[in-house]
Amino acid sequence: MSEQDLRRRLHEAELPDESGARARGWRVVRAAYVEQPSGRPARNTSRRLALALFAAGLVLALALSPAGAKVGDVLRSVAGIDSKSEPVLTSLPARGRLLVESPVGPWVVNDDGSKRLLGDYQQATWSPGGLYVGVTGGRELAAVEPGGTIHWTLDGSNLVRDPQWSPSGFRVAYRSGNALRVVAGDGTGDHLLARSVAPTPLAWEPLSPARASQASQDVSVPELAAYVESSGRIVIANVDSGQIRWSTSPGIGPDHLSWSSDGKLLLATGPAGIAAYDPAKSANPVSVGFGSESPVSSATFVPGTHRIVAIYRVPDGAGHAVSRVVTGPAGVKLFLSHTLLSTRERLTDLVPSPDGRWLLTAEPARDRWIFVRTTDGRMKVATNIAHQFDPGASGPVSFPHAEGWCCTG
Amino acid sequence: MKLALALAAPGGGESTTTVASADRIRAGPFGRRRGASRQPHDAELIRDAQRGSEEAIERLFRMHWPRAWRAAYLVVHDAPAAEDIAQEAFLSAIRALERFDRRRPFGPWLHRIVVNRAIDFTRARKLRGEVSEREVAEPAIEMRAAYSDDVVAALASLSVESRAVVVMRYLLEYTPGEIARALGLPRGTVNSRLRRALDHLGEQLSEDLR
Secondary structure, eight states, rough: HHHHHHHHHHOOOOOHHHHHHHHHHHHHHHHOEEEEEEHHHHHHHHHHHHHHHHHHHHHHHHHHHHTHHHHHHHHHIIIITTGGEEEOOOSSSSSEEEEEEEEEEEEOTTTOOOOOESSSSSSEEEEESSSSSEEEEEEEEEEOOTTSEEEEEEEEESOOEEEOOOOOEEEEEEEEEEEEEEEEESSSSEEESSSOOOOOOEEEEEOOHHHHHHHTTOOOOEEEEEEEEESOOEEEEEEEOOOEEEESSSOOOOOEEEOOOOOSSSSEEEETEEEOOOTTSSSSSSSEEEEESSSEEEEEEOSSEEEEEEEEEESSSOOEEEEEEEEETTTOOOOEEEEEEEESSOOOEEEETTTSSSSEEEEETEEEEEEEEETTTOEEEOOHHHHTTSSOOOOOOOOOOEEEEEEOO | OOOOOOOOOSSOOOOOOOOOHHHHHHGGGGGGOOTTTTEEEEEEEHHHHHHTTTHHHHHHHHHHHHHHHHHHHHOOOOHHHHHHHHHHHHHHHHHHHHGGTSOOHHHHHHHHHHHHHHHHHHHHHTTTOOOHHHHOOOOOOGHHSSSSHHHHHHHHTHHHHHHHIIIIISSSSOOOHHHHHHTTTOOHHHHHHHHHHHHHHHHHHHHHHO
């Protein structure tokens, strides 16, 4: 059989119920088209015009009113979110690829909305540049290509969690039981970094331009990372030598650590609130915000800036609580300077796009992702998220977790 | 019997047939041919569909459904799932219609969705430990008899990743480079999967031909 024969037979093979599938397919597609606003351009144009006028009014209101943020909250909740809803995720609003952890495993979502399931793993982390994904499954740590091909695997003696690939690409940190370990980016040289750590993912210090240049030429560069000991102490240390630069006092440890892109600030988020540290100087925070009365569930830096975005819950004065996504500069009494989004539902996930212009946050109770533009609060919404990341499942499915958004290059 | 594999064009490089032109060639009775009465391109149909023409949508459907559904079936080997996957791909197209860039060819965009969803569906089913009705009904050794064509049966014995590259190469007529881009794979991986798949198919089919 020649390739030509193979072509012919693939084209001509009789498949079950082909004509029935076509007839049913057309009925579904036609119905969807007829119901689409895009099939009725005149109405669509007027709708756009109305929305444009509405948006202009909104901008004016925000500009003139001292309570602009509050007005913005109300208007966003009634117009901003709902008018932009998409029935499914068809594209990302910014370049790059998302890494999403779901009940069936991690997915890579491309900016055109297409996605790929990586396999039977639990957690995942991008390598710098997005060439590989570090994944964990049971006692295994593995590096796979975004297409799913396995690059290397490492079998541990304990449950492996929270993989974090370093900015140089030369190291991957992970928790093995209570211990924190580091392995080279090619799966060799596995070694212990700390014996007893909290279940908080390690955060790598970003590379300076000079060190990034060295790393790009395959020169291994020393790297620092921040992690949390089981005592709640935050530690910044050299991951190869183990030498500690500084550590905080024991206490209620943070759930999340993140560095600003230039490495000049370290943000710690947890039950005690938010604190920003100067990693080069001391373990005394340079600024703090919130407290246990307004719990912050997530906070991170907008890439390329010292602006922070955070999700917190606050009473709305009517016996309910609202979740807010807020943003503001680090280094002052924080965060209430600008509200990007407000909703009564709980928000999870706070993932900035690589260019820092968009944030992805999730509203699991409404089964949707909300993309918020950091500059002006514009939103795009994709719904039916849970089933999109567990295709073919029947009944309720767990809501997926957006792990990271990589890379512009 | 080995299947001959020609990944390179006679000139030594990869075939330079573009996806868009290949798509038109493959468009069959709905495609544009020299000397034939002029049929509209995808771009014209999409423009008309964006303006509300149901006829344009129907023509796009008639042009692209058969191979989209066939590709989905040959990857998942499950008729209801193939139907769902092809329908979902078309629904995605309709949802994106208003902002669809008419300079981009429609077929490759649709096929990329179909094949990737077919792979994802198959992987998700495997991870959940599900099997298709056909696999329940037919013992593995009799699988081939359940399919109406030996090639389809032989294809079913490949991994889903290999089926996907074979379907993209020989049903949808993409070059290895285009397949690599569509599936997010290194081109070398596509070539090696094609080689191994064709060797396997050749072995499977030679047994039948004896």
